Amino acid sequence: xxxxxxxxxxxxxxxxxxxGGVLLVVISDISLKGLRVRINPLLTLAALLxxxxxxxxxxxxxxxxxxEGMLALDNFAxxxxxxxxxxxxxxxxxxxxxxxxxxxxxxxxHALLLAVTLGMLLMANSAHLVMLYLSLELVSLxxxxxxxxxxxxxxxxxxxxxxxxxxxxxxxxxxxxxxLLYGMTGSLDLFAIRDALLAQEVxxxxxVTLLLVVVLTTAxxxxxxxxVPFHFWCPDVYTGAPTPVTAFxxxxxxxxxxAILVRFFLGGLSQPAGEQWGFISGIDWPLVLxxxxxxxxxxxxxxxxxQNNLKRMLAYSSIAHAGYxxxxxxxxxxxxxxAMLVYLFVYLFMNLGxxxxxxxxxxxxxxxxxxxxxxxxxxxPFLAVAMSIFLLSLIGIxxxxxxxxxxxxxGAVIDQxxxxxxxxxxxNAAVAAFYYMRIMKHMILENDDRxxxxxxxxxxxxxxxxxxxxxxxxxxxxWAPIDRWTANSITLFGGL
Amino acid sequence: xxxxxxxxxxxxxxFSLGVFGVLTRRNAVNVLMGVELILNSANLNLxxxxxxxxxxxxxxxxxxxxxxxxxxxxxxxxxxxxxxxRVLNTVNLDRADVLKR
Numbered sequence: 001x002x003x004x005x006x007x008x009x010x011x012x013x014x015x016x017x018x019x020g021g022v023l024l025v026v027i028s029d030i031s032l033k034g035l036r037v038r039i040n041p042l043l044t045l046a047a048l049l050x051x052x053x054x055x056x057x058x059x060x061x062x063x064x065x066x067x068e069g070m071l072a073l074d075n076f077a078x079x080x081x082x083x084x085x086x087x088x089x090x091x092x093x094x095x096x097x098x099x100x101x102x103x104x105x106x107x108x109x110h111a112l113l114l115a116v117t118l119g120m121l122l123m124a125n126s127a128h129l130v131m132l133y134l135s136l137e138l139v140s141l142x143x144x145x146x147x148x149x150x151x152x153x154x155x156x157x158x159x160x161x162x163x164x165x166x167x168x169x170x171x172x173x174x175x176x177x178x179x180l181l182y183g184m185t186g187s188l189d190l191f192a193i194r195d196a197l198l199a200q201e202v203x204x205x206x207x208v209t210l211l212l213v214v215v216l217t218t219a220x221x222x223x224x225x226x227x228v229p230f231h232f233w234c235p236d237v238y239t240g241a242p243t244p245v246t247a248f249x250x251x252x253x254x255x256x257x258x259a260i261l262v263r264f265f266l267g268g269l270s271q272p273a274g275e276q277w278g279f280i281s282g283i284d285w286p287l288v289l290x291x292x293x294x295x296x297x298x299x300x301x302x303x304x305x306x307q308n309n310l311k312r313m314l315a316y317s318s319i320a321h322a323g324y325x326x327x328x329x330x331x332x333x334x335x336x337x338x339a340m341l342v343y344l345f346v347y348l349f350m351n352l353g354x355x356x357x358x359x360x361x362x363x364x365x366x367x368x369x370x371x372x373x374x375x376x377x378x379x380x381p382f383l384a385v386a387m388s389i390f391l392l393s394l395i396g397i398x399x400x401x402x403x404x405x406x407x408x409x410x411g412a413v414i415d416q417x418x419x420x421x422x423x424x425x426x427x428n429a430a431v432a433a434f435y436y437m438r439i440m441k442h443m444i445l446e447n448d449d450r451x452x453x454x455x456x457x458x459x460x461x462x463x464x465x466x467x468x469x470x471x472x473x474x475x476x477x478x479w480a481p482i483d484r485w486t487a488n489s490i491t492l493f494g495g496l
Numbered sequence: 497x498x499x500x501x502x503x504x505x506x507x508x509x510x511f512s513l514g515v516f517g518v519l520t521r522r523n524a525v526n527v528l529m530g531v532e533l534i535l536n537s538a539n540l541n542l543x544x545x546x547x548x549x550x551x552x553x554x555x556x557x558x559x560x561x562x563x564x565x566x567x568x569x570x571x572x573x574x575x576x577x578x579x580x581x582r583v584l585n586t587v588n589l590d591r592a593d594v595l596k597r
Contacts, residue, residue, distance in 0.1 A: 129558070130557070130558050130561055133558075133561070133562070133565070134561060134565065137565045137568075137569065141568060141569060141572050144572055144573075144576065145572060148576050148579065151579050152583065153583075154583045154584070154594060155594060155595060157576070157579050157580045157583050157584075157592075158580065158592040158593075158594055158595055159595060160576050160580075161524065161576055161577070161580050161589070161592055162592070162595075164569075164572065164573050164576055165518070165524070165527055165528075165531070165573075165589075168528070168531040168534075168569055168573065169515070169518050169530075169531060169534065172514070172531055172534035172535050172538065173515075173534065175534075175535060175538040175562065176511055176534065176537060176538045176541065178538070178558075179507075179538045179539075179541035179542045179545065179555075180541065182541075182542060182545055182546075182554070182555055182558070183504075183541060183544075183545035183549070186545075186549050186550070187554070188554045188555075188558060235595075236595040239595055240595055
């Protein structure tokens, strides 16, 4: 079903609410001098929650496209909308009591957070190359500014500079790929592109050009998801950015990047054939993506081994996790896609949790160095235990949620008979255990000679830590709703 | 009439020059000029394809959007270059190396 412009509006409330939120925050920031510090976070939170409420209310019956084929509204898009809004809420709560951001005026920060969330929502929905490019740039431009938010801080500036140069080049390359694709198929609509590719049986196309298109567009998506070989910006940017922004970047734009990657490759370059997608012959992009996935997780994990800065180590760890998530996307099956969605969901809570502990420790200690974490268990047992749970979850140790993600991913891979792929993944998980355990060793086993002074945690931060701990512990027990939800969410418009 | 392939050749040359500029220049502003070349090579492709095929004006519409986004991107990039200059007193990218270890 294709809806026209006016009919689409009733399915567009979440985005409209976020847009209104951006404007309201900007207006309150310039007009309410005294109250704005209190009002702005509340307005932002209200906009995010209201958008989340309307997203959950959306009953679209069957998959359809909005705005004359610009956006696709399907269960897949709804999953990502819920995911991205929840991530926005958690990051907003995490940024409220952050010493780094407290040093600068935060009005624009909240407006930017809403704008970037709006961009990501559109990204997860795009079914048209123009929409895809515009929403990707909306997310990119706002996150460049968020990374450089600490204007007088040298690291923050440098990180933002590197981010924008890298981002501009990779999205430029992606755009060049889009232009070639337009030339070959004569359309900018993803589904029309697929039909054109199918109609000409691909043999009619120049194979080298098609491969070039796949490589160039992968550059754009690879940049957003921080997959090797487009990951070079990631450690520097994550280290230099304010920690709440780092936490945000490591989860939300990455997930949105996976959403468009799946939509572009599964919706645009392959066709549904029962349980599996038969990709259009002549493009061996699954092989390209398998190689990318193996390189991404191996390089991320190996580089993380030698890091002593917590933010940098978690940056490499997030590269490695992008590799695991990609494992699900390259399988071309519903099971693989479902595994990817489950993994993303648990990754949201465990990764945000780990970054949040880093924020809390920086608030009190002004340090990201691993040796300064010594004796943390004696100073704040709660924090040390919380961090251990997040890290064990990131490794994938059974009682915690991370195990669920790994179980689904490896299960889907073995299901496809790609045993070597699963073995590479399992070996990587073992390597990753080493550096995660190293953090725990410093926090719990190693003590310095100083007498342990209790660490100050604000009540809000403590409550948020508990909020993040709950899904990490309980998801393994209540996995059935997650299973049903993700199984429903793999319906792509024009796809499976 | 000029054939389509000449447009494509020029756009490929622009793209390569842009990538070359990004990789070799050390001045942040020069790197941004390379980025502009990349974006404009894509624009040239889009407009040329749109003109020489029966696909309608989709490509030209896309090019207009790209021009606008490119302007916004440069505005943000130059603002970041400016703040970097305030902190470092240079726009040479080799000097922005604190994060490298």
